[in-house]
Amino acid sequence: MGKATIVYIVGLSLLVSYGLRNINANTLASSDTFQQYYGSMMSHNLAITGANIGTQLLTRNPAYAGDLVNQQFGPGGWFDMRLTKVGDEATIIATSRYATAVSREYPDGYVRDSVIASFQRISFCEYGWFTDGEQNGYLQPDGSHGPHFGASDWKITGDSVFGRAHTNKQFNFAGTPYFQDKVTALHPATLMALNGVMQPVYNSGYQWGVTVSRPVTSIATLKTMAIAGKGLNIPLDNNDVGLEFHADGNVHLKVPFNTGALADTTVPLTGLTINGVVGVVGGDLHVRGTYHGQVTMCAFKGTWGTGLNKGNIWIEGNMVAADNPRVNASSPDMAGMVAERMVYIKREDTRTSSSVLTIDAAIYAHEGEFAAERYWEPGIHGRVSLFGGVTQATAGPMGVFSSGGLISGFHYSIRHDPRFLSAQPPAFPSSDKYKLVTWWEN
Numbered sequence: 001m002g003k004a005t006i007v008y009i010v011g012l013s014l015l016v017s018y019g020l021r022n023i024n025a026n027t028l029a030s031s032d033t034f035q036q037y038y039g040s041m042m043s044h045n046l047a048i049t050g051a052n053i054g055t056q057l058l059t060r061n062p063a064y065a066g067d068l069v070n071q072q073f074g075p076g077g078w079f080d081m082r083l084t085k086v087g088d089e090a091t092i093i094a095t096s097r098y099a100t101a102v103s104r105e106y107p108d109g110y111v112r113d114s115v116i117a118s119f120q121r122i123s124f125c126e127y128g129w130f131t132d133g134e135q136n137g138y139l140q141p142d143g144s145h146g147p148h149f150g151a152s153d154w155k156i157t158g159d160s161v162f163g164r165a166h167t168n169k170q171f172n173f174a175g176t177p178y179f180q181d182k183v184t185a186l187h188p189a190t191l192m193a194l195n196g197v198m199q200p201v202y203n204s205g206y207q208w209g210v211t212v213s214r215p216v217t218s219i220a221t222l223k224t225m226a227i228a229g230k231g232l233n234i235p236l237d238n239n240d241v242g243l244e245f246h247a248d249g250n251v252h253l254k255v256p257f258n259t260g261a262l263a264d265t266t267v268p269l270t271g272l273t274i275n276g277v278v279g280v281v282g283g284d285l286h287v288r289g290t291y292h293g294q295v296t297m298c299a300f301k302g303t304w305g306t307g308l309n310k311g312n313i314w315i316e317g318n319m320v321a322a323d324n325p326r327v328n329a330s331s332p333d334m335a336g337m338v339a340e341r342m343v344y345i346k347r348e349d350t351r352t353s354s355s356v357l358t359i360d361a362a363i364y365a366h367e368g369e370f371a372a373e374r375y376w377e378p379g380i381h382g383r384v385s386l387f388g389g390v391t392q393a394t395a396g397p398m399g400v401f402s403s404g405g406l407i408s409g410f411h412y413s414i415r416h417d418p419r420f421l422s423a424q425p426p427a428f429p430s431s432d433k434y435k436l437v438t439w440w441e442n
Contacts, residue, residue, distance in 0.1 A: 036100050036103065039100030040098075040100075042098045043077070043097060044096070046078070046097075047095060047096040048094070048441070051081065051115040051117050054081040055117055059436075062432045062434055066083065075099075077098040080096075081093075088121040088430055089121075090118070091118050092115075092117040117438070119434040121433065121435075122434070124362075124429050124431065125388070125425065126164065127164045128414050130167070130391040131169075131392050131395045132167070132392075133169040133394055134153045134170060135169075136150060136153050136397055137149065137368060137395075138396070139368055141309060146375075146376065148397065152172045153395035153397055155172070155177035156177060156194055156405070157174070157177065157194050157195070159411060159413075160177065161178070161414045162180040162181065162414065164182055165179055165183045166184045167395075168186050170186065170189055171185055173190070173192070174193070174401070175197050175198065176194075176197055177200050177201070179203060180203050181416070182206065182207065183205075183206040183207075184208070184210040185208055187208060194401075213431060213432055213433070214393075215432040219338070222338060223281070223298070223340075225427050226277045226279025226280075226298045227279065229273045229276070229279070231271050231273050232271060232272060234253070234263045235255065236255060237283060238281070238283055238302065239255050239262065241285055242258070243297065244289045245288070245289030245292075247291075248292065249270070249293055250268055252265075252289075253266070275427070276425075277295075279300060280300065282301070282303070283299065283307075283310050284312045285299045285312075285313045285339075287319055287337070288315065288318065289318075292322040294333065294335070295334075295426065296336035296338060297335070297336070297337050299311045299338075299339045309341070311339055311341040312339055312341050313338075313339040313342075315337075315343065315357075315359065318357060320359070321333035321335065325419060334424075335360065335361040335425055336361060336362045337362070337363045338364045341366075342368035342369060343371070343392075343396070345372045347373040349379060351382055352380075352381070354382055356385050357383070359385070360388060361386075361388045362417070362424070363390045364391045364428070365392040366429075368392065368394065370392050371397050375409040376409070380399070380408060380410075381399075383413060384398060385413050386413070386415070388416070398410040398411070
């Protein structure tokens with residue numbers, strides 16, 4: 001009986017010791033696991049913090065170019081935020097480290113993590129409609145003002161914009177103009193009744209107190225590219241140039257546009273420009289046709305005399321893509337029109353109220369606007385159907401209306417090309433502001 005008791009007691013002691021050892025080991029392992037999990041969580045949060053701080057610094061101040069190095073959080077955590085810029089793109093890489101127990105996974109006693117965020121400057125072709133101000137800024141080819149110069153521009157019943165709409169001042173709406181996407185402006189819109197109705201349609205809401213700047217550097221860069229990109233030894237500058245595009249990828253070129261005295265030839269688009277930008281300085285561009293490929297057409301003012309009133313683009317007829325982007329969202333054909341001064345729709349008195357002028361392009365008027373030539377003269381010319389977007393300094397008029405509706409010129413329908421949210425015509429102007437494109441967490 002005594003021996004059995006001793007054996008029992010020794011066995012029990014061994015079992016208890018073994019159990020206590022396992023409990024202690026598990027406790028220590030659990031403590032280490034918790035400490036490492038906590039370190040991983042803190043390190044991850046620190047990396048996100050660094051990336052968020054960098055994002056705020058860049059988006060609020062596009063000129064920001066600094067790094068944040070060895071930023072400490074508490075007794076055991078640090079993060080670095082490094083910013084690089086290349087052209088219109090920027091990248092933020094945030095890395096972190098947090099002190100933890102030394103282990104096989106963390107031999108130096110630090111848990112590390114990283115976050116990468118990439119940004120692009122906001123291209124103006126992302127907008128369906130953009131102006132610095134919604135007042136009439138119409139200039140005639142000789143530099144004189146149109147009859148309604150300085151008056152408020154109005155969007156009325158029958159007008160519609162699909163795509164983001166923005167002005168750096170305030171909109172003026174009469175009746176029930178329609179907006180498919182969000183409307184933003186610095187000041188609240190001015191409203192007026194038309195046929196007894198005063199109710200603009202904001203299908204995706206609106207926001208006031210928003211401004212977006214248009215930097216001069218974008219158009220200066222584009223001018224440099226236009227000068228450098230000429231593929232033919234033809235005197236385009238200081239001349240009005242005609243470009244009629246063909247669906248096979250060729251372009252009929254006339255210099256000057258009305259006589260062809262200096263050049264009257266058909267060439268491939270790829271032979272006309274080596275970088276996708278076709279431009280004239282001190283002259284106007286007259287364009288029409290069906291384009292195949294990607295091109296940005298530009299007209300820049302001269303520096304003296306009559307050249308100061310140049311830098312205009314004249315749309316002489318339909319300007320459409322060979323592979324219709326309204327039908328094929330993957331169409332590779334894409335066009336931009338950039339005028340330092342005005343983009344005119346050439347007046348054709350043969351148009352009627354049922355006429356439709358079709359344009360597939362992103363349009364940018366740096367100092368002027370996109371407008372119908374002599375829009376105030378009698379005659380209702382139908383509708384401008386634009387698939388792309390319009391950016392302009394002032395709001396280009398397409399016609400004149402009274403309390404009963406349109407009495408001259410065009411209605412217009414602007415449909416934003418969704419491809420322009422992720423792509424753009426060659427070197428199309430962009431804002432100085434950045435947008436977040438991708439966010440990667442380790």
